[in-house]
Amino acid sequence: MRIAVPPPRHDAVASGLRDGRPRRRGRRVLAVLLALVLVLLLAIGGVVAYLTSSIGGGIARIPDAFRGIDAGSRPATFGGTTFLLVGTDSRAEAPTTGIDAAPGVDAGSQRSDVIMLGTLAPDGEHASVVSIPRDSWVDIPGRGMNKINAAYAFGGAPLLIRTVEKLTGVRVDHFGVVDFAGFTSLVDSVGGIDVQVAQATSNAGVDFRAGENHLDGAQALAYVRQRYGLPNGDIDRAARQQNAIKALLATVQEKATTDPTALYAFATSVGDAVSVDDSLSNTGLVQLALENRNLRGSGVAFVTAPVAGLGREGEQSVVYLDERRSAQLWGAVRNGSVAQYADLNPTEALSATPS
Template sequence: MTPTVAETASEGGRGMSLGSVVDPGPGGPDQEDPERRRRGLRALAYGVIALLVLVLLAAAGVVIVTQQLGSQVGRYPNVFADVDPSTRPADSAGQTFLLMGTDTRSPEATTGTDAAPDAVFGSQRSDVIMVASIAQDGQSASVVSIPRDSWVDIPGRGKNKINAAYAFGGPPLLIQTVEQLTRVHIDHFAVIDFAGFAQMTDAVGGIDVNVGVPSERDGVVVPAGEQHLNGAQALVYVRERYNLPAGDLDRVRRQQAALRAFVKQALSAGTLSSPTGAYTLVDTVTRHVGVDDSLSNTGLAQLAFGMRDLRNSSISFLTVPTSGTGTEGDQSVVYLDQTADNDLWFAVNNDQVPQWVAARPQEQLSDTPR
């Protein structure tokens, strides 16, 4: 049976008496106002519960807390087993995730034969590729999207779209490809199922986005302008591609905008200050997030606790600089601006993304992506 939040807090407290840490004041416990003392105990209890039910998803897939919730997170085994250590970049002080978003309900193939002529048909779809990095001090973070059509070198496969790496060799080859491209050491691999994004959005009470171009799919309408989207609308918003002026590049921006709005809503709408709301949110998130098996439940909890002071305004959402689009054979591709990209990845490696963004504010995700 799933434990209640109160039971979880009791277990996490390891038998600590809440009353023992309440100072009764100079008058002694017998002379204190009973109602005031009950209010103080309730406030402290909720504080302890909130601490144990910390939720900080920053795109990335950050989850927390109890063994029960942590065990809901899917684990991908042996993700780094086939990655040659001698080819890997030096590890940096912070934590870096390679975040892949999949869309298991979408009928549109994004890997397999649509991603590369000789890729394995029916491979799991890879719609989103992001490098999420958390600074060592936990005060800032960045989420950098790499367009799935980026034309890159894939180790052992030559030039191809970056999302073909997953179809060719699963997580290990995708990690190798991203590390070779960025020279950023990947600490962990995480997957978000965008098919579950609707449930995650509803768990925080919806998200606020400024929609540049209206979208409609399966009878669900997302109007233009400032909108409060429910889960079904949010899913339409992040899936749109063909009706956007810049195609997949605009969809990347929408996906970032949705994640940014999700984090903002979770942090500012009182969700985390409510034990029930926090537990519901974490329960939902953990059902739609997977990580590599080197990240234990304890590691998840430590990661979340280390990010307890992170604020939405301290998270930079960026797309790796590009130099244009074109075709390679019968494939439409995106060309990366290697010089500008190297500057960005250097900033990621050295916890200098806020300074990088300050010098290039136009690179930050706008308030009104299409």
């Protein structure tokens, strides 16, 4: 059964995150794009080679993320670099990502809760972040039609990569999983972030007033976790997550020129939160940062894959993507014109003031 719904609001971004426990161990993981953010921020900071080479060694690597993927069946490269980033809904007591990940903990043993494509455009001056709803009803290679987040549980990183490449026609160059718990320390390392809030809300004992709010790490965590009390629940919460990422980029860009020590503190915190595929070496990070040294936070476009409607497949609630508009979006990712796509499709772009 399929139920038609209007296109998502301008602040709508796909989400499926759930509230977790407040302590370090056992918090759920969230794809806050730190692999992409690391490259963006190091490029912005103007301290590329030193920071990247020294910090890159502290980032955990994921082995065999591209295992068994037939090179001949993959989409062609387009000159840019694309990261597939996920957060899982694991309830593991130990971290599943970052340098503190416990031996034997497999981040791919759970369904992915957040799926995002972060792309650095070929021109070195633009980037995009595209969210794919976790409940999107898609064809998973070898498994048939299912929710896209099931691909990670069925076959880990390799199957999710194949699924996303088949859906989008976009070649995935690198894969990352990010631990949500590191978000607090990252925000604190740069002295907090400033976010705009559409209306007064509260969550986890933190009050957010309408207008600009300066948030420390704990407050920012409450901000990105809020779902209840927002007009569109999970969709608004996902918009807040992207809004926080955007604010973090802006803050670090400012710190890069006024307080290099804070920039270094931020970058050294990344290893506590992120794991990336083992094909992304320290040298590769340096090269990416150099290639994108002219990138600024204002050059990053945030959008969500267009939704045609909601419905049910058996017992599952699912999201049906708009095939025509999705094809336009994926084409824009490949040719580096996501910002132009967002201008033409404002209902899919991140609002300046999400709920």
